[in-house]
Amino acid sequence: MVNSYKAALLAALGLAGAVTGQAATYTGDLLIGFTTQSGSDTIVDLGAASSLTSGESWDLSSLLGSYDLSTVNWGVIGDKNVSGTGRLAWSTYSLSGPLASASAWGQLDTATKSIYSNFGTAGAGQSISILATDDNSWNQQTINGALPTQYHNVWGNPNNVGLGSEILYQMLANGSDPVALGSFALGANGSVSFTAVPEPTSYSILGGAGLLLASLRRPLRRKVSS
Helix, strand or coil: CHHHHHHHHHHHHCCHHHHHCCCCCCCCCEEEEEECCCCEEEEEEEECHHHCCCCCEEECHHHHCCCCCCCCEEEEEEEEEECCCEEEEEECCCCCCCCCCHHHHHHHHHHHHHHHCCCCCCCCCCEEEEECCCCCCHHHHHHHCCCCCCHHHHCCCCCEECCEEEEEEEEECCCCCCEEEEEEEECCCCEEEEEECCCHHHHHHHHHHHHHHHHHHHHHHHHHHC
16 A cells, blocks of 8 residues: 555656666676667676686577677676775776776776666666667767766777677776686677686696696607607
């Protein structure tokens, strides 16, 4: 009864549409965007960077069916202030160098929140379609926009063009060098997959296996030659 009364009151005040149309609050998830720089862009919430697993994939074929995937611009961005770690940002573009300060991180955060303001509901798996001419579209924020607060003007263009893979970098807002976490790949079937960079221990195991193989080969070669 109370909910019905509230709905009726909001409708009478003309606020019902405003409430249901409220923008979702950005909580630090990774966003992947696609644009042909005309028509409509597609932006998808991939979930938290901390939940990425190597070999994980997303079937986006139903969202990307109207694009020519061999020429589409696409990339991944995100940022979050992580308790105990600091201000982190993620991007498939790192040529701007280290993320020098909290202020620089704040610029990225503002741009990413502006993109997310298009979402009506927050959370992994949510997606939107938005005109490429909108100031908060993927096209304007990451490629063409002239506003000084837009993503490509405060950091850079995170997009790859067409099928293939892009490295995902993690940046801490303290001036340290970006760290490669892995790579995202766009397939011809409209799927996106993530492959993590091997852990240092994995490199050690692989390196040790190589040395063992080399040490075994040398005696074998001497035996054959003798």
